[in-house]
Amino acid sequence: MTYDKSTENSTGMPQGTILSVQDVRKTFTLHLQQSQQLPVLSGLTFDVPRGHCVVLGGESGSGKSSVMKMVYGNYGADSGRVLLNHQGAVLDLVTAQPREVLAARRSTIGYVSQFLRAVPRVPALDVVAEPLVERGADRQEARERASIMLARLSIPERLWSLPPATFSGGEQQRVNIARGFVTERPLLLLDEPTASLDARNRGVVIELIRERLAEGVGMLGIFHDADVREAVADATVDVHTFSAARQESIA
Amino acid sequence: MNDDRPLLSVTDAGHRYGDRFGCRNVSFDLWPGEVLAVVGESGSGKSTLLGILSQRLSVDEGSIRYRTTRADGTGGPGGSPEDLLELSTLSEREVRRLWRTDWGFVHQDAAEGLRMHVSAGGNVGEPLMANGWRHYGQIRAKAEEWLRRVEIPAERIDDTPATFSGGMRQRVQIARNLVFEPRLVFMDEPTSGLDVSVQARLLDLIRSLVAELGLAVVIVTHDLAVARLISHRTLVMKDGAVIEAGLTDRVLDDPQAAYTQLLVSSILQG
Numbered sequence: 322m323t324y325d326k327s328t329e330n331s332t333g334m335p336q337g338t339i340l341s342v343q344d345v346r347k348t349f350t351l352h353l354q355q356s357q358q359l360p361v362l363s364g365l366t367f368d369v370p371r372g373h374c375v376v377l378g379g380e381s382g383s384g385k386s387s388v389m390k391m392v393y394g395n396y397g398a399d400s401g402r403v404l405l406n407h408q409g410a411v412l413d414l415v416t417a418q419p420r421e422v423l424a425a426r427r428s429t430i431g432y433v434s435q436f437l438r439a440v441p442r443v444p445a446l447d448v449v450a451e452p453l454v455e456r457g458a459d460r461q462e463a464r465e466r467a468s469i470m471l472a473r474l475s476i477p478e479r480l481w482s483l484p485p486a487t488f489s490g491g492e493q494q495r496v497n498i499a500r501g502f503v504t505e506r507p508l509l510l511l512d513e514p515t516a517s518l519d520a521r522n523r524g525v526v527i528e529l530i531r532e533r534l535a536e537g538v539g540m541l542g543i544f545h546d547a548d549v550r551e552a553v554a555d556a557t558v559d560v561h562t563f564s565a566a567r568q569e570s571i572a
Numbered sequence: 573m574n575d576d577r578p579l580l581s582v583t584d585a586g587h588r589y590g591d592r593f594g595c596r597n598v599s600f601d602l603w604p605g606e607v608l609a610v611v612g613e614s615g616s617g618k619s620t621l622l623g624i625l626s627q628r629l630s631v632d633e634g635s636i637r638y639r640t641t642r643a644d645g646t647g648g649p650g651g652s653p654e655d656l657l658e659l660s661t662l663s664e665r666e667v668r669r670l671w672r673t674d675w676g677f678v679h680q681d682a683a684e685g686l687r688m689h690v691s692a693g694g695n696v697g698e699p700l701m702a703n704g705w706r707h708y709g710q711i712r713a714k715a716e717e718w719l720r721r722v723e724i725p726a727e728r729i730d731d732t733p734a735t736f737s738g739g740m741r742q743r744v745q746i747a748r749n750l751v752f753e754p755r756l757v758f759m760d761e762p763t764s765g766l767d768v769s770v771q772a773r774l775l776d777l778i779r780s781l782v783a784e785l786g787l788a789v790v791i792v793t794h795d796l797a798v799a800r801l802i803s804h805r806t807l808v809m810k811d812g813a814v815i816e817a818g819l820t821d822r823v824l825d826d827p828q829a830a831y832t833q834l835l836v837s838s839i840l841q842g
Contacts, residue, residue: 352830353837395825419805419819420603441772443780455783 360565676749
């Protein structure tokens with residue numbers, strides 16, 4: 322069983338953390354290229370305490386995005402543990418069943434990616450409201466909360482009923498942020514959320530992040546912009562230290 | 573989502589064509605509200621799998637069990653306490669009852685799933701009559717409601733599907749299959765053969781209806797983009813066997829099997 326109902330401490334999950342990544346290894350096997358082995362991560366270890374924002378650092382290609390994808394369940398891990406405090410129990414995302422990962426996404430892990438992946442015809446308002454509806458909220462109430470979020474991120478009201486596919490890159494990005502912040506999930510993954518925003522909207526995002534942190538939400542982020550990073554980071558994990566390629570070259 | 577028992581439990585299931593297996597050793601569980609995509613190329617066994625799940629082909633090996641009891645406690649056969657049906661033991665009559673009350677099937681070719689020379693309203697009303705609806709006004713109103721939900725203009729209710737475009741036919745077929753509130757819907761390449769823009773609209777419709785109604789869906793597709801857009805989990809089939817299974821995002825972003833990596837690498841990026 323992947324659920325462990327015993328106390329956090331006996332599972333190796335430090336008190337007060339929402340996420341604990343422990344000794345994770347990941348190698349890609351590229352079958353189409355003579356089964357070439359591509360080592361990515363080796364011994365990755367860090368915690369995300371509740372109410373803290375942990376930033377992933379390291380040069381590009383060091384595996385920052387891979388870490389994000391692993392925590393969200395898009396990538397598997399070869400060994401190690403990715404422990405999530407999910408509804409009062411500890412779930413190891415490395416060994417969790419697909420159904421458990423889906424449940425964790427619904428109620429515990431939010432993800433704001435760099436690009437919006439939305440179904441083509443759905444209006445922006447519903448794209449933002451969807452995570453609430455999925456969790457069983459009343460549609461009308463979900464739309465009201467979504468509209469407050471869209472207004473904060475200065476998406477003009479005339480766009481709310483249109484599908485985001487027709488929006489500019491910056492507008493799509495803000496819809497994506499609204500969607501990520503509309504629910505109150507205890508862990509938020511932020512994958513370069515401010516990459517295509519102007520200074521004013523970056524300020525709004527910093528504000529949103531700080532509000533959630535104050536509410537006890539734990540965050541794991543990749544930030545391209547130094548001003549955002551400096552404004553929100555409580556700790557930095559240098560992914561390069563855990564880069565499998567680097568460790569091999571040292572050895 | 574409160575009920576933790578699967579709706580469908582498949583264990584080591586297989587079907588033989590003569591001395592050759594069309595599919596073999598297939599196992600998975602499916603819960604209400606879940607969409608499972610079965611992907612693979614033609615000849616992979618995905619249609620055979622759909623055939624045994626939907627009882628169009630015999631289960632020659634293993635077991636397929638379907639839970640009949642609904643959340644409100646109704647639906648069990650003849651008041652029997654055993655509500656987990658082993659499909660291979662059912663009589664034809666019992667299978668027909670499941671098609672009437674519990675299961676839907678959306679075909680790739682709408683002509684197989686619709687009566688092409690009966691009005692759109694008639695096509696949607698028929699399953700209600702089969703379930704004992706007798707009041708014409710109520711049947712008509714329900715059919716109108718469903719045609720509206722699948723975005724068929726009200727003034728086309730008396731026209732026959734033979735006069736409709738491919739996308740409209742598929743939408744009528746979906747209405748006919750959902751109007752009686754089934755719990756499990758099989759879909760066989762429901763969007764292939766349609767223009768890309770029509771496909772997107774249909775997928776969006778399927779996705780929102782599935783979420784609203786909490787349906788369990790098994791969708792067979794050769795198109796990984798379709799799987800990505802609407803399924804939660806994916807089975808990859810090759811030579812009659814499941815070679816990879818898991819969360820759809822995981823199967824597509826971090827494929828393990830050589831064959832899955834090949835399939836993923838051949839997706840047209842768009």
